[in-house]
Amino acid sequence: MHIPDGILPAPIVLTGYAGTGLVTWYSLRRINRQENPQAGVPKASLLTAAFFVASWIHIPVPPTSVHLILNGLLGTLLGYFAFPAILIGLLFQAILFQHGGLSTLGVNALMMGLPAIAAHYIFQLRYRFKITQVNGLAILGFFSGAMGLGLAVLIFFSLLITNLPAGLDVRTEQAAITGLALAHLPVVILEGFFTALLVSFIYRVKPELLPQR
């Protein structure tokens, strides 16, 4: 679902970089305000590795094939660490495997990182609703994991559909983009389940690994 180079016009690419700079700054500020900012680094680093590898895992959804993103999972488990983690993961995917692009790094980071932060806030609703049971946390984890990817797909869809270049058959391309967005639905549900499983496992084994208030 990464947007490669040469697909989006220059103003959007530049806005993407500006936005990414701003959100990275804000995320780092939030991390720095934590009691021990370094404590989250090992977990963030391991999940960056998971994010980095996830794009290799292709799931055939006929007629196309889609890959895992795991941005909702990162947001759920990392909180504000998720944004720099996704940014670094995307950078390595772009320079090592030309997956995505260096010019669209900012746009891709916003597209996956902002929904990750949204997923974090969805999962933190557990404090507001005082959810302490494993089943309740798993359901919340499902929603945060699924919404993280779902929102990213929505941003991907609207970015592409509003920036179709001239010289293309607009209807064919719109149909192709819509098809690709719909093909992500099974992955949205899959990542939701995966997040729910992981959240309930961590809660049982080592609950302090879940992001605190």
Added chain:
Amino acid sequence: MKKRLVVPLAAFAVLGSQIQAIAHGVKIEYQVQSAIEIQSAYDNGEPMQAAQVAVYSPDNPTEPWLTGQTDANGKFIFAPDPQIEGNWEVQVRQAGHGEIVAIPLSSDSESKLQASIVKGSTGYSAPQLILMGLMGIWGFVGTALFFAKGKS
């Protein structure tokens, strides 16, 4: 009354169609040209089937000189106008995935044509890619271990 009319009408219809067929005579001419074959695939090796192709000639980079679709194997073949020299740009695109290749075309060199088309792939072999991936993962895990150690 009706039967009497049928025979002449049928004869007229047959004759009429013959005359039409003669008037639509077909003449096919051919000439041998050099063509460019585009092979497009996603980075997992899957061909881009029925992807949209736009070919831009060097003298008009804003409006497509030719548009079309790739076939089931991700291939698209076109014959550029040999009179127009310079960089022919071919854009292949499907659902927000795509690539633009510039194909330098000059009247003297045929070999150049083939060299520059292989774009879009990283150029690394599968073992190299796996090794690079493992190094990347080790970098992240190493960072995690470093900070975990510092904590304790």
